[in-house]
Amino acid sequence: MATAGDCPFEPSVWGDFFVTYTPPASPLSEERMRERVNQLKGAVRRVFEVSKASATDATKLVDTLQHFGVEHYFREEIDAALSRIRDEEPMFASSNNLHIIALRFRLLRQHGIWVSADVFDKFRDGTGDFSMSLCNSPRGLLSLYNAAHMATPEETALDDAIAFTRRHLEAMKSKLMSPLVKQVARALDIPLPRIGRRLETRHYIAEYELEEEHDPTLLELARLDFELVRLLHLKELSELCLWWRDLYNGCKLPYARDRMVEMYFWDCGVIHEEENSHARIVFVKTFALISLTDDTYDVHGTLEDCQKFNECIQRWHESAASMVPGYLRTLYLRTLKGFQDFEDMLDPSEKYRICYVKRGYKMIIEIYFKEATWLHQGYVPSFKEHVEFTRVSSGLPMLIPVLLMGLGSVPTYKETFEWALNMPDMVLASGEVGRFLNDLTSYKVGKRKKDVASTLECYMEEHDATGEEAFAAVTRMKELAWRRINRACLEMDPALLRPAQFAVVDLARSMEFIYLGGSRDAYTFGSNLKDSVTSLFLKPVVPA
Missing domain, CATH: 1.50.10.130 (Terpene synthase, N-terminal domain)
Incomplete structure (x- = not known):
């Protein structure tokens, strides 16, 4: 694992705790x-x-x-x-x-x-x-x-x-x-x-x-169901922590955030049911791969490194590995292997889903490269241009088809995937919720020097506004984004509603808690989630 000196982020709060943790015996089998x-x-x-x-x-x-x-x-x-x-x-x-x-x-x-x-x-x-x-x-x-x-x-x-x-x-x-x-x-x-x-x-x-x-x-x-699901979550978390340790150590990217427990907690805020175990595993592993890439673009990679990695992701073939910068080669190959593993987990009738997920993944890497170009060129986009690009880089639009891919018990027809990747207003609004919360937090707690200009900074530049005025304006736009989500749910084809709510509404909800209205970043600063992780995974609710 990365040492404190290697990484610009605080180390994991949990380390290998969940790898070795054995829950106390339940009063009921x-x-x-x-x-x-x-x-x-x-x-x-x-x-x-x-x-x-x-x-x-x-x-x-x-x-x-x-x-x-x-x-x-x-x-x-x-x-x-x-x-x-x-x-x-x-x-x-x-x-x-x-x-x-x-x-x-x-x-x-x-x-x-x-x-x-x-x-x-x-x-x-x-x-x-x-x-x-x-x-x-x-x-x-x-x-x-x-x-x-x-x-x-x-x-x-x-x-x-x-x-x-x-x-x-x-x-x-x-x-x-x-x-x-x-x-x-x-x-x-x-x-x-x-x-x-x-x-x-x-x-x-x-x-x-x-x-x-x-x-x-x-x-x-409620108590018994919560307890059964909690025990399943602990098993999944242990297995995912082992998988993450192998990935994190194997990729050797010491500048990246070590946050598997926080990723899994985030995931459970979106889909917690036993029947959605497969969807959780796929979601977290995709999240992990994108997090390593995001940190590479944000805090370490040169523009040339980012460009080469983006070109190879767009090609999506092992033969392109020789073009990837050496320190990113393992991440590239593990990304390809991870998606092949996802496809292997699907039934033959479901394998069409993987192409939609790949399209979403390629899209967000392209957006990351666009942001890296802005940063290295010192370009400050207009507020409108910034929102159009960074609502996608918030990750939510890309994660929607990832969630749909794993929801075996919910009808996820091809039309649903096409709907998601065509970026209807509901999907774009969810991306805005994530983007605005992230940038509101950056204003409150401070942002890293290498971060691209935030929506607040673009607003301040364009409107000659103070930070507090920009904060209030972006907060209003976040509220409007939620209202657009509400409207979409009322106008939606009932056949799409349930999977869309899983994938869009619950993803946006999860952002609200991680960023708590713009007052914290509980993913970057994992200590902010310690009490909530303890409550959700380590405290039984069934009376002894």
Whole structure:
């Protein structure tokens, strides 16, 4: 591994910890947990039958299952429940329960079902402002705050809801009781529709039992499922750390970040389910290869080195290895081998997917070279030109087909890959979320000397703006990018919606946590993630 003197980045927080780590024995065997999970799934399906009598109960049930990260077990039941919840609009329209109205609004929109924001007009006073009486319902305020973050670009009226609820939640936060105070604090950092599902589940399991109305069956299912998935994650992480140690030591690029644990944590924030093990492995290994290349272009390679590496990636053949600079030859060959391994993992009917992933990989290396050219020539692009290129170099657009390639349980037809690589606005918006968060962080914590000009710097140059003015402008553009994602989900072909949400929405969510609104870079500075890694992988949730 690289030493502190070789590398401009801090060393790995974890070293080989997960290679040798053996989790303590669980109070229940894995076989017994699986048997019990199957029993509980049957019990929850019966709860769905009972909830048919009440659209309000169905709304709460779907929300709880989503919080617990087990909604994939009940897709048919949830789809049927959402149809009923949508069709019961007259009943909800007559209700004055802000929490339930906002909860319905958020859930339906998250599942691609349009609901008018007019449903909140009844909660305004004669002046058009939201009524101060809403402050008597902190849970209702929180639900409205989260729901309003499902706004589309045109819905400026929901800006009022966000400003009103945020102001009053901030003011009352110190007076709230647990678990609501913790839920409010999390939402003020990252609104619920934008927080990683796995992280939210970890928190919610600990909080749900404190709710006045909680279902022990749902809680037991959530705990057992979380534990089974956690144990699988530990196995995967151990194997990936071994793979990474071989890759990192073999490539001998001591200037690159040593961040396998952080990569895997990031990955689990996107796809955590057992059924998506294959997708996680492919995602992390691709992420690892691109991270080594990214650091080469950013902190070490000459322009000539970057140009030769780019040319060879575009050729994509072992015969080109002799053209690659010597210190990058192993990385080049391991990249080709890695993608061949990915193809070998696919069933014959799925092998077409690899060509789309290669296209995405070649595209991002081309963009990296473009940025390297800017840097070496001292070129500061216009703000528009910068965004057009660097929203792709954020990595999200390239990683979307990578995720789709591994999602065996989700329909990923050729049309889906074509959709992703044609860069529709939803994909570009996700890239902007990643780019803007990265650059907001660079402004707050400082950027490396060899980094290309950021979006904030280009904005400052073009608009003769201060750093704080540029920070505010880019923050607004990040919000607009999220709203474009929301709009795309509502306009999307239902056949594309589920895989697109996996690959686009959850990737963008993961960026929100890694960069925490532009206040940190928890990938470059892995110590920022240590507590979260510990919570997600090392702490059981099943009572002893």
